[in-house]
Amino acid sequence: MSSVFSGVKNIFVKRSFKKKIFFLFLLFEITIIFLCLRILLIQILEAKFWQSKAYEQQTRDRLIPPGRGLILDRNLNSLAINQTAASISVIHTQIKDPEKTAIILSKKLDLDYELVLKKINKKVALERIKIKVDKNIADEIRKLNLNGVVIDEDIKRIYPYDNLASHVLGFVGKDNQGIIGLEAKYDKYLKGIPGKIMTETDASGKELKNGDEYRKEPISGKNLVLSLDLSLQKYAEQVLEKAVKAKNAKRGAIIMMNPCNGEIYAMANKPDFNLNDPFEINDNNLNSKEKNDKLNKIWRNFNINDTYEPGSSFKIITSAAGLEENKVSLESRFTCSGSKLVGGRHIKCWRSPRCHGSQSFVEGVQNSCNPVFMEIAERLGAQTFYKYMFKFGLDKKTGVDLPGEAVGIMHKLKNVGPVELATMSFGQSFQITSLQLMRAASCVINGGNLITPHFAIKLTCEKNNKQNNLSSKEVFKDEKILKYNKIKNIISQKTCVAMRYILESVVSHGTGNKTYIPGYRIGGKTATSEKLPRRSGKYIASFLSFAPAENPEVMTLVLIDEPEGIYYGGTVAGPIMKEFLEVALPHLNIKQKFNDKELNLPEAQVFIVQEYRGFETNIIKHELNKAEINFEIIGNGKIIKKQFPVPGEKINLDSKIILYTE
Numbered sequence: 001m002s003s004v005f006s007g008v009k010n011i012f013v014k015r016s017f018k019k020k021i022f023f024l025f026l027l028f029e030i031t032i033i034f035l036c037l038r039i040l041l042i043q044i045l046e047a048k049f050w051q052s053k054a055y056e057q058q059t060r061d062r063l064i065p066p067g068r069g070l071i072l073d074r075n076l077n078s079l080a081i082n083q084t085a086a087s088i089s090v091i092h093t094q095i096k097d098p099e100k101t102a103i104i105l106s107k108k109l110d111l112d113y114e115l116v117l118k119k120i121n122k123k124v125a126l127e128r129i130k131i132k133v134d135k136n137i138a139d140e141i142r143k144l145n146l147n148g149v150v151i152d153e154d155i156k157r158i159y160p161y162d163n164l165a166s167h168v169l170g171f172v173g174k175d176n177q178g179i180i181g182l183e184a185k186y187d188k189y190l191k192g193i194p195g196k197i198m199t200e201t202d203a204s205g206k207e208l209k210n211g212d213e214y215r216k217e218p219i220s221g222k223n224l225v226l227s228l229d230l231s232l233q234k235y236a237e238q239v240l241e242k243a244v245k246a247k248n249a250k251r252g253a254i255i256m257m258n259p260c261n262g263e264i265y266a267m268a269n270k271p272d273f274n275l276n277d278p279f280e281i282n283d284n285n286l287n288s289k290e291k292n293d294k295l296n297k298i299w300r301n302f303n304i305n306d307t308y309e310p311g312s313s314f315k316i317i318t319s320a321a322g323l324e325e326n327k328v329s330l331e332s333r334f335t336c337s338g339s340k341l342v343g344g345r346h347i348k349c350w351r352s353p354r355c356h357g358s359q360s361f362v363e364g365v366q367n368s369c370n371p372v373f374m375e376i377a378e379r380l381g382a383q384t385f386y387k388y389m390f391k392f393g394l395d396k397k398t399g400v401d402l403p404g405e406a407v408g409i410m411h412k413l414k415n416v417g418p419v420e421l422a423t424m425s426f427g428q429s430f431q432i433t434s435l436q437l438m439r440a441a442s443c444v445i446n447g448g449n450l451i452t453p454h455f456a457i458k459l460t461c462e463k464n465n466k467q468n469n470l471s472s473k474e475v476f477k478d479e480k481i482l483k484y485n486k487i488k489n490i491i492s493q494k495t496c497v498a499m500r501y502i503l504e505s506v507v508s509h510g511t512g513n514k515t516y517i518p519g520y521r522i523g524g525k526t527a528t529s530e531k532l533p534r535r536s537g538k539y540i541a542s543f544l545s546f547a548p549a550e551n552p553e554v555m556t557l558v559l560i561d562e563p564e565g566i567y568y569g570g571t572v573a574g575p576i577m578k579e580f581l582e583v584a585l586p587h588l589n590i591k592q593k594f595n596d597k598e599l600n601l602p603e604a605q606v607f608i609v610q611e612y613r614g615f616e617t618n619i620i621k622h623e624l625n626k627a628e629i630n631f632e633i634i635g636n637g638k639i640i641k642k643q644f645p646v647p648g649e650k651i652n653l654d655s656k657i658i659l660y661t662e
């Protein structure tokens with residue numbers, strides 16, 4: 001069988017020999033054609049790509065970071081600046097002794113030896129070892145003249161006041177991009193455009209002797225001028241820190257804003273963190289997820305990122321809606337029996353089991369009596385009540401120029417029954433941010449304009465576009481004033497004037513009396529919000545004020561979250577407000593005007609202010625202590641530079657003299 005088959009096979013081989021040769025030639029030709037096409041493709045179509053690839057291999061690009069724009073307060077004090085630093089890199093092919101270089105660099109740069117050695121041995125044109133290296137350390141390394149070690153310019157962001165306004169300013173990451181706060185929000189203006197140094201090298205990465213070095217200068221970012229006032233921010237934080245500690249509270253805030261244009265002068269949050277070391281956590285037992293969560297919590301600006309039940313300060317909004325819709329007037333009378341029957345339920349006044357009895361509308365606001373507001377909301381009806389919630393912007397973000405703003409959470413109108421409406425009338429069963437509350441309340445007292453709260457006023461370029469702009473008080477050019485939205489005529493002038501009058505009486509006669517400062521007309525409303533879940537014994541005590549009452553220039557919110565012991569807004573936040581305003585109002589050049597009652601105090605209680613300017617701080621301190629006069633010294637200087645009130649002015653003994661040493 002096998003011989004028969006082998007014969008057939010031989011015949012087949014002979015016949016197919018010619019065919020085989022043919023196929024071989026065909027294959028050869030196809031390969032040639034393919035290769036030609038490939039060359040064509042590379043030379044024509046992909047030329048640009050491969051050219052740049054080769055160029056990249058033969059040049060070494062080093063980026064020069066641009067100076068990041070400064071962040072300045074309204075008086076051009078620097079809040080965020082740049083410091084010259086260095087970045088250290090290595091060129092693998094030029095390193096003569098990798099181990100020795102690794103020892104030196106790891107020691108000088110405080111890095112792990114193995115890590116540095118690994119980087120040195122990496123076969124790349126340029127490997128970065130460390131960025132943002134202190135200039136002095138970089139100079140020490142430069143002096144050692146190490147082969148293959150390259151030292152380039154770098155920029156380090158510095159916050160001269162460490163913790164000051166940390167939640168507002170935010171900070172930058174490794175490559176100088178903004179991570180939170182204004183640094184993130186305005187990153188595209190602040191960051192600038194990097195420059196470049198390009199050095200021609202041979203294929204092995206060595207610099208060519210006659211190779212060109214090409215340098216393109218970086219362009220600094222724009223400076224950001226804020227509405228924040230450094231002195232007010234400092235003082236707000238000082239007062240708040242003391243208060244949060246004294247009340248052993250979870251956290252606290254003081255916000256001061258111009259209610260007419262939305263410029264924020266101060267936003268203090270405690271606890272806070274150090275902007276020069278934002279990743280620092282004292283707890284070493286946390287895993288990386290726990291650490292991240294904790295950092296995010298620390299960095300959170302709860303005035304903007306979190307909502308809460310505003311409580312009684314919301315009665316400002318209910319009152320304004322009632323007046324505007326003619327459902328209530330200054331003369332209207334109400335009766336409080338300790339509770340009000342709504343939808344078959346008795347909803348209590350805060351004074352229950354006691355009651356407020358018969359009272360006028362104005363007294364109702366002074367007493368913060370819940371049944372008065374339940375009654376007004378009932379007269380308005382849910383639909384009209386909601387019309388004002390929307391008109392005052394409580395369903396929308398305020399538009400503040402910080403990232404991550406939260407928005408109010410409220411019932412859908414169709415779900416609002418009598419009980420929901422009644423509880424909403426005194427600031428419960430819905431949530432807003434503290435900034436939403438300030439914006440709505442500003443509208444009530446500023447003539448009916450819904451403003452946009454904000455920090456940034458303008459963007460500027462420095463006259464000479466220097467790399468490291470360390471000095472701030474230079475002349476600016478190319479100013480770009482930032483514009484913010486303002487919606488006019490939300491409510492009438494008549495309602496505004498009435499509301500200013502009512503709210504002033506809350507401070508002079510009502511629950512806000514702990515903020516009364518002789519010579520100043522202050523309006524405001526206290527609030528004690530019970531936190532959810534109810535009856536857990538956790539409260540937010542707050543106070544919202546504005547001054548001067550007849551022509552408001554500032555609105556201030558003091559908020560203490562979970563105070564220990566007494567938790568009433570008037571009692572807890574009132575004195576903090578007073579302490580802050582006593583310094584803040586004179587600082588803003590808002591003058592004291594005593595009314596007849598304040599001026600007619602018995603002679604013994606009046607003190608005539610002396611000249612303190614130019615005297616040594618210690619001497620004046622001693623003198624005023626001896627005379628038992630309240631005073632506050634701002635700054636640590638040895639000489640008094642400014643004082644308030646001016647010499648010769650009569651003040652009563654309750655007032656405070658403010659002395660500035662800087």
Ligand SMILES: [Zn+2]
Pocket residue numbers: 336337338349350351355356357368369370371
């Ligand atoms: Zn009552």
